[in-house]
Amino acid sequence: MAIKFYGVAVSLPGARVLACLYEKNLEFELVKTAYRSQETKKEAFLSINPFGQIPALEDGDLKIFESRAMTQYLAHAYAEKGNQLVSQDHKKMAIISTWMEVESQKFSDVASKLSHELVMGPASGKTINVEVVRENEEKLAKILDVYEVKLKESKYLAGDYFTLADLHHLPVMHYLMNTKVKALFDERPHVSAWRTEILARVAWKKVVELQAPFFASMGAKN
Amino acid sequence: MAIKFYGVAVSLPGARVLACLYEKNLEFELVKTAYRSQETKKEAFLSINPFGQIPALEDGDLKIFESRAMTQYLAHAYAEKGNQLVSQDHKKMAIISTWMEVESQKFSDVASKLSHELVMGPASGKTINVEVVRENEEKLAKILDVYEVKLKESKYLAGDYFTLADLHHLPVMHYLMNTKVKALFDERPHVSAWRTEILARVAWKKVVELQAPFFASMGAKN
Numbered sequence: 001m002a003i004k005f006y007g008v009a010v011s012l013p014g015a016r017v018l019a020c021l022y023e024k025n026l027e028f029e030l031v032k033t034a035y036r037s038q039e040t041k042k043e044a045f046l047s048i049n050p051f052g053q054i055p056a057l058e059d060g061d062l063k064i065f066e067s068r069a070m071t072q073y074l075a076h077a078y079a080e081k082g083n084q085l086v087s088q089d090h091k092k093m094a095i096i097s098t099w100m101e102v103e104s105q106k107f108s109d110v111a112s113k114l115s116h117e118l119v120m121g122p123a124s125g126k127t128i129n130v131e132v133v134r135e136n137e138e139k140l141a142k143i144l145d146v147y148e149v150k151l152k153e154s155k156y157l158a159g160d161y162f163t164l165a166d167l168h169h170l171p172v173m174h175y176l177m178n179t180k181v182k183a184l185f186d187e188r189p190h191v192s193a194w195r196t197e198i199l200a201r202v203a204w205k206k207v208v209e210l211q212a213p214f215f216a217s218m219g220a221k222n
Numbered sequence: 223m224a225i226k227f228y229g230v231a232v233s234l235p236g237a238r239v240l241a242c243l244y245e246k247n248l249e250f251e252l253v254k255t256a257y258r259s260q261e262t263k264k265e266a267f268l269s270i271n272p273f274g275q276i277p278a279l280e281d282g283d284l285k286i287f288e289s290r291a292m293t294q295y296l297a298h299a300y301a302e303k304g305n306q307l308v309s310q311d312h313k314k315m316a317i318i319s320t321w322m323e324v325e326s327q328k329f330s331d332v333a334s335k336l337s338h339e340l341v342m343g344p345a346s347g348k349t350i351n352v353e354v355v356r357e358n359e360e361k362l363a364k365i366l367d368v369y370e371v372k373l374k375e376s377k378y379l380a381g382d383y384f385t386l387a388d389l390h391h392l393p394v395m396h397y398l399m400n401t402k403v404k405a406l407f408d409e410r411p412h413v414s415a416w417r418t419e420i421l422a423r424v425a426w427k428k429v430v431e432l433q434a435p436f437f438a439s440m441g442a443k444n
Binding site: 022050059061062064065066067068069070072073076077089091093094095097098100101104105106131146148176 | 270272273281284285286287288289290291292294298299308311312315316317319320322323324326327328368372
């Protein structure tokens with residue numbers, strides 16, 4: 001098997017790459033052992049990612065890391081496989097890139113902080129920082145106001161078909177649906193419809209299935 | 223003239239796109255008026271960037287924003303013009319994407335905070351937050367340790383030629399060279415050589431020339 005993916009489904013970047021692998025209908029080997037940090041600090045893994053972090057990916061002689069670089073590689077290199085997530089047209093690709101950058105530079109930071117406070121924090125027994133939540137809810141509301149206008153114009157962020165720009169939002173959006181932040185999505189009809197549709201994609205459901213044992217074991221501990 | 227660039231040379235994202243426009247040897251119209259925030263909140267500008275922020279770019283009927291999306295568009299769409307900053311080969315492009323993501327996800331945040339404290343802060347009379355500086359210097363040192371290993375293997379971050387992965391570092395690195403953070407670059411021989419070479423590029427010098435009047439006027443006010 002040519003593609004080796006080092007990562008875990010419960011991490012936001014790990015889930016992002018897995019969603020892409022499933023969308024592209026690619027066969028791959030999921031290497032889970034690298035999750036232990038001592039493994040990722042060893043020479044063999046550092047030759048894939050010198051920062052010693054998962055996720056990372058090997059495809060034959062190619063060794064790459066950073067989730068959004070991996071999804072872009074898979075979408076471009078395997079353009080003919082599975083669902084089309086990018087475009088070969090420069091202008092169409094520029095729109096996709098723009099909204100990928102919006103996710104990366106605007107949405108991700110704010111949404112990840114909320115997920116960290118409201119999902120990961122309580123799971124590890126941490127008290128929620130109400131001020132951080134309030135501040136980031138306010139920021140997210142403003143971002144989603146712009147998304148609402150955009151999604152009124154086109155069904156997906158970068159146009160009429162599902163692309164990496166939409167896909168990159170899935171992992172953290174999924175976690176936020178179990179928190180009060182869900183209301184910010186519900187209140188905006190076009191954002192709400194977009195959110196519901198992309199979270200229901202077959203490929204994304206496969207990632208959620210991979211996450212299930214982890215959350216089941218957490219529930220068992222509580 | 224087909225390309226219209228809305229932005230200013232002194233802003234980090236503005237300088238990033240200008241460096242790319244000069245590297246690609248592209249003719250463009252620099253629209254400076256959009257700097258005033260009231261301009262960027264008007265309907266005409268919001269049709270280019272619904273977030274109402276510069277920089278933004280028009281190329282014929284294409285309207286895009288987010289600096290790293292703009293540089294990728296210019297580098298791919300004008301592959302035959304000026305210097306080659308990307309690759310048509312998927313595996314080579316994956317390496318470039320990986321190091322673009324390292325800049326975007328790791329380097330940029332840390333370096334921008336240092337620039338904010340040590341360059342922008344003092345310029346506007348703000349007291350330097352010593353704790354923020356210490357914390358981010360520590361983070362930057364660790365990132366540059368990995369760069370040092372990488373730049374021992376290849377002359378540039380993504381291989382043997384200058385790409386967007388290197389270019390994206392220029393704006394904030396240039397500002398940090400006038401601060402004590404410069405030492406972190408000087409101490410690492412391969413990082414130091416890389417830094418010196420890419421800051422000396424003809425295209426980058428043109429951006430610095432565009433910045434000069436702004437800093438001259440700031441000096442006059444002090």
